[in-house]
Amino acid sequence: MSKYRITVEGKTYEMDVELIGSNGAVQQPVKVAAQPVVSAPKAAPAPAAASSGSVIAPMPGTILKVKKAEGDSVKAGDVVLVLEAMKMENEITAPADGVIASLSLTEGSTVAGCDLLFEVK
Numbered sequence: 858m859s860k861y862r863i864t865v866e867g868k869t870y871e872m873d874v875e876l877i878g879s880n881g882a883v884q885q886p887v888k889v890a891a892q893p894v895v896s897a898p899k900a901a902p903a904p905a906a907a908s909s910g911s912v913i914a915p916m917p918g919t920i921l922k923v924k925k926a927e928g929d930s931v932k933a934g935d936v937v938l939v940l941e942a943m944k945m946e947n948e949i950t951a952p953a954d955g956v957i958a959s960l961s962l963t964e965g966s967t968v969a970g971c972d973l974l975f976e977v978k
Contacts, residue, residue, distance in 0.1 A: 910953055910977035914968045918942030925951075925975075927960045937975055938962065951977050 859874050922939040925931060931951040937960070940947045951957075960975040968974065 910955060910958070912937070912949060912952060912974045912976070914940065914949075914970055914972045914974055915947070916940075916942045916970045918947070918968060920962050920964055920966045920968065921946060923960070923962060923964055925957050925960065927957050929957050931955060931957060931977060940968070940974075949974060953977055 859876075860871065861874055862869060862871050864870075918940045919942075920938055921941045923937075924939070925935070925937045931937065931954065933951055933953050935951045936948045937951055937957065938949050940949055955977040958976040958978040959973075962968070962974060
């Protein structure tokens with residue numbers, strides 16, 4: 858028999874739970890030796906941008922929308938393009954105020970992770 862504490866909608870309940878086999882008999886839980894905890898490998902650091910206004914693709918995907926063009930003025934946080942990755946739309950924004958210095962992507966283009974998307978100067 859195992860004892861559990863469950864909280865549902867702010868109310869806490871304690872209960873005893875028995876494991877019953879297919880024949881209806883109560884089974885004893887199997888004791889498993891503790892396994893050492895292995896920490897997950899640390900994520901690789903993000904690649905350095907070519908310049909402070911360079912924006913790289915955070916993951917591979919397809920460009921769904923291009924909302925700004927080369928030469929357009931942008932403010933920090935303005936959406937420049939929309940990248941679809943893993944069936945999700947990700948808004949890629951300008952990192953700083955400035956002008957789009959380079960943007961050669963078109964809707965439907967595919968990009969790899971860490972590809973240069975655009976630069977703001």
